[in-house]
Amino acid sequence: MLEVSDLHVSYGNVEAVRGIGMTTSPGKVTLVLGANGAGKTTTLKAIAGLEKPHAGRVVLDGKDITGLAPHKIVRSGVALVPEGRRVFSPLSVGENLRMGAYVADRTKSAEMLERVHEMFPILSERAGSAAGLLSGGEQQMLAFGRALMSQPTVMLLDEPSMGLAPAIVDSILAKVRDMADSGIGILMVEQNAEAGLDVADDVVAVARGEVVYSGPAAEARDNASVLRAFLGEAALTGPGD
Template sequence: MLEVSDLHVSYGNVEAVRGVSLTATPGRVTLVLGANGAGKTTTLKAIAGLERPHSGRVALDGQDITGLAPHKIVRRGVALVPEGRRVFGPLSVGENLRMGGYTAERSKAAETLDRVHEMFPILSERAGSAAGLLSGGEQQMLAFGRALMSQPAVMLLDEPSMGLAPAVVDSILAKVRQMADSGIGILMVEQNAEAGLDVADEVVAIARGEVVYAGPVSEARDNASVLRAFLGEAALAGED
């Protein structure tokens, strides 16, 4: 389990994340909602080691990983799929996947690759193709697969549906559900709230760097007007 407790992150004198606490549980999807500037991406970056919190704690299965270097956090079992996918365009699909497994146990690499191909058959079919030639949806699947190659216990997904055609969004988020059902804890930032709610188990809403709602999807749906108010308030903040 990933546990984030009272996390604070600042950029100079501006506090972007103000005491955020949340969890990501094996086999479950925790959806993080909030408008641009709410602090969602900064929270993920701090968990992944790309931003250093000035206070608070990030723990994986009880072990403190706060402020570790990103590659060490990946080795511990936390993988980030960044906004915009960021695949290595000139490299082949197969090479991208191998890059994703550089911190993982080599003895399990072939088995992990087989599981990735089983979950995303298109990646096997396009193994020799340049990643930059894939469609947006295929690149998102590659970004998922690359993260899975590190054999993570927890995956941090930043806006996985961004820039994708509506017809593709449902299939991409169905893959998120499938990854969770395989036993991985998923912490997902997603601007498409309705689509995200369809695959999530838990919801955390962040406004102005603070958690303003946390609870199960069933309660979030019952309080849709409250969530909309939170998102509207968050829209008054600056950028992530």
């Protein structure tokens, strides 16, 4: 279980994250919603060790991982899939996947690769192709697969639907649900609230670096007026972060 409590992150004199708290557990998708600049990506980066919080705690399965170096956080079981996918374009699909396993238990890498290919068959079919030649949706699957190769217990997903054709978004987010159903805890930032709510178990809404709503996804969907109050009408109609 991942527990984030009273997290504070600043850029110079500007406090971007002010006391945020959220959790996710095995098999659950926790959806993080908020307008541009709300502190969503900064929160994920702080959990992943890419930003240093000046207060608060990040605890994974009872172990405090707050502020550890990124590679140590990956080794502990947390994998970040960044906004924009950021695959290694010149490398092959297979090489990208192997890069994801650089801190993982090597004795389990072959088994994990098989699981990744089962979940994303296109990655097996395109194993020798350059990652930069894949479509946007295929690159997002590769980014998921690369993160899975680190054998995580928790995955942090930053805007997985960004830049994808509307016809592809539902299938990509369905893969998020599949990953959670395999036993991984998912913390997902997603501006497309309508699509995100379809796969989420819980919702955390963030505004101005603070949590303004936290509860079950079904409750959030039933209270659309609450979402509109702090996210705006666009949050229920599509991306635009």
